[in-house]
Amino acid sequence: MSTQDKVIAIIAEQAVLEPSDVSLDSTLEDLGIDSLGLVESIFAIEEEFDITIPFNANEPEQSDFDISNVAAIVAGIDKLVAEKG
Numbered sequence: 001m002s003t004q005d006k007v008i009a010i011i012a013e014q015a016v017l018e019p020s021d022v023s024l025d026s027t028l029e030d031l032g033i034d035s036l037g038l039v040e041s042i043f044a045i046e047e048e049f050d051i052t053i054p055f056n057a058n059e060p061e062q063s064d065f066d067i068s069n070v071a072a073i074v075a076g077i078d079k080l081v082a083e084k085g
Contacts, residue, residue: 024071
């Protein structure tokens, strides 16, 4: 399963949607994911990929991790996984 497929599955689970309902252009807001759902998604992604996402839920606009849409999240995870080696 690709990074994209795994991320979409995790986000879909948080949004209580089918993965087919989540597109790369979807924003978390479009999917009905609130701040708690965002934090739960980040924890699930960190666990799935064994990475630490540099995201502060208290100051999301100060984060270096782009959560503007699903594609940006996938790209950020790919970068973190590559840096981890």
